[in-house]
Amino acid sequence: MAIESMTGFARAAGTAGLHAWAWEIRSVNARGLDVRVRVPSGFEALAEAARKRLGGAFSRGTLHVNLSINSDARPAKPRINEAVLAGLLDSVARLPASDSIRPASFDALLGIRGVVEIADEDEDVLALLEAPLLAGLDAVVLGLKEARSAEGRALESVLTGHLASIARLADEAEQHPGRTVEAIRARLATQVQALLEASPALDPQRLHQEAALLAVKADIREEIDRLHAHVAALRALFDQGGPIGRKLDFLAQEFGRESSTLCAKAGDAGLSRIGLELRTVVDQMREQVQNVE
Template sequence: MLDAVLRLSGELVRDGHATLPSADGLLALRGVIDVAERVANPEDDAARQRDVLAGLVEAVERLVASRADEGRQLASVLNGRLDEIERLVDLAERDPSRDVETIRARLARQVAELTGAAGGLDPIRLHAEAALIATRADIREELDRLTAHIHAARDLLAQEGPVGRRLDFLAQEFNRESNTVCSKSNAASLTAIGLQLKVVVDQLREQVQNIE
């Protein structure tokens, strides 16, 4: 088609009846360029759909596997933090500074240093004061609640499904109890345990933010 048009155009130009046609004009002529429409093939379309679906399923499976692996690693880290909290709670349980007799002896030394007369102290009054101090500084309830929170957190980590919000609530409870342990402490050893507890609880809270 294009050859015929060019030949005819050349003859007309030689005879002085026309000028050379432009490239746009030639391409615009019907039949110069044939555009063949693709004939739909149901089998090809079905094959493409199967390929796309298979790729999508594979991508989803990889994502799920990746999230599951990430969840297992995070659960392992959190269980490690809970182990450390449990260890510190046990140390606080056994700390000798919580014993009434230890408090009485410390109180007697402090009073003796102030009065310079250790032998003149009323032992009954001294024991009563020591018992009162021990009661006010008792962290039995805090330690019991910390232990309960540890068990609850481990139960949540063993569950399937979203547990992030409930773990976040427990992390706040851990923080509250550790603050109370520090505020009630009447000895350097117990204060040190309470401060270590706060550090581990803060680490736990940070990790919990990564859980759905």
């Protein structure tokens, strides 16, 4: 199973009767799943259907979903709600006569909300469009799935390259002559000798003991072993595929921690160069990992 990106775009469009519709989804990366749906008034049921379908298809990402509907029908016509108007006339007729109150006119009654309604040519547009809109929703969800999969394949290629560079640099650090305990001890011995020449009163035996302890602490054997272990774990995740973004992010942080420690321990110019290059590659990988579902 391949990995998927959290970024992508998909569109599905069609017509039904005199109506043209279009679904669009834009997906960007996020810590969790956030589905934001916009539909025309009266189509709220389709918004809920979109949330359910997208929630079942994806586990991470911010999804901006938009449904647009355009109609080529003739302009809407006004319609008098005769039942409401009759009720108003009946109420007015029961009012006591008064010289200070003018009789209600039709234009005043027609201005009351609910008396005049705007009727579309289609008695029930939702009933007409529901089936094709749901089919279009399925199509646009599938399209987004394919777009994110294609982006995921490209991401995997980039991340595999970064991983190969990390493995190579870990091997270079392991084989570098400056990382051996002997080399570290020799460097510290030179520093101890310089201190003794500058300050003859210092205890030579104590200084050599401290130098030996520092030599052991400066060894990067553990960092190299952990780097190799993280490389193997990351390759296993690539083979697993699916929504592995959070695990990749954790491993990328671990790579960053080991590369920083290696740089801190490196007392050799060659090892420092390897450590800095390693940190650069890890930072580049961490940026790309943020887009993986």
